[in-house]
Amino acid sequence: MPSDAVLYQAAALCLTFPDDDFRARLPLLREAAPQLREFVDHAALTPPQELAAHYVQVFDFEDRHSLYLSRWYDGDTRRRGISLVRFQELYRAHELEFTGEELPDFLPAVLEFTARTGNLDLLSEHRGALDRLRARLADFGTPYASVLDAVCATLPTAPTHRTVS
Template sequence: MSTDAVFYQAAALCLTCPDDDFVARLPLLREAAPQLREFTDHAAVTPLQELAAHYVQVFDSKNRHSLYLSRWHDGDTRRRGMSLVRFKEVYEAYGMEFTGEELPDFLPAVLEFTARTGNTDLLTEHRDRLEQLRRRLGDFGTPYACVLDAVCAAMPIAGTGTRP
């Protein structure tokens, strides 16, 4: 697995609701993805219940920190359904069937897709939304902003394949 793949997989894990498995993986995440150390170091010293409560507080849909990429553009309109179909079609083009409990535009799912395929198109297509989320998380003062900082820094510039 390439270092980019490891990073994207680690970022996906950091952006899911923390549980016992997440806590058990923290030492591995810390070593495998040094770009995420600020967040993983914070998570390592924070009790799981506090981590989980903070996750819900930050990513509750009322806080405008949605991890569902199509919500940033489409909101909860009919148009969003077409956007979700597009995500599924991209997954299917790589022989992957989306069967997660979450919707296919859930950022951790997109990051995992990127880790497995090396295809960053879904991320770069939503760069503006990810940058907006990154800024809002920073303004909110959450350690999750560090994860979005790293994700945005790792994404190639659309159409160039190079990083900013």
């Protein structure tokens, strides 16, 4: 398991919809993942409805901020289906079954997979997309950018063979 497993698990929680369970975990997240304190402190100080509305504005209404990794390379094409199958196969190869309501390329799911298995392949393969998402979140002025900053700081540089839309 990578030394950054706690960070990946915490980042996965930070990138999911901020419900009551998320708010209850903020003190634990703050202590367990100091790299995420900027975001966690922001989340703790922001009223729950405001934080939820901001999440929806950032991730649900902005395709430019997609948390679905295969969309960055494949868009909504047939290739994306093949990519999603590859995510599922990698989860199964590690004896994990993806049962979430989200698609298997949902970044929080990938971060949780990485935390549980220590397998950095999906994050490393999609490093270019993560960098692009991080830059767009920073340009948008959202504290979620700091979560991507922390994750990207743990990964090798992006491969140059894939283009990101």
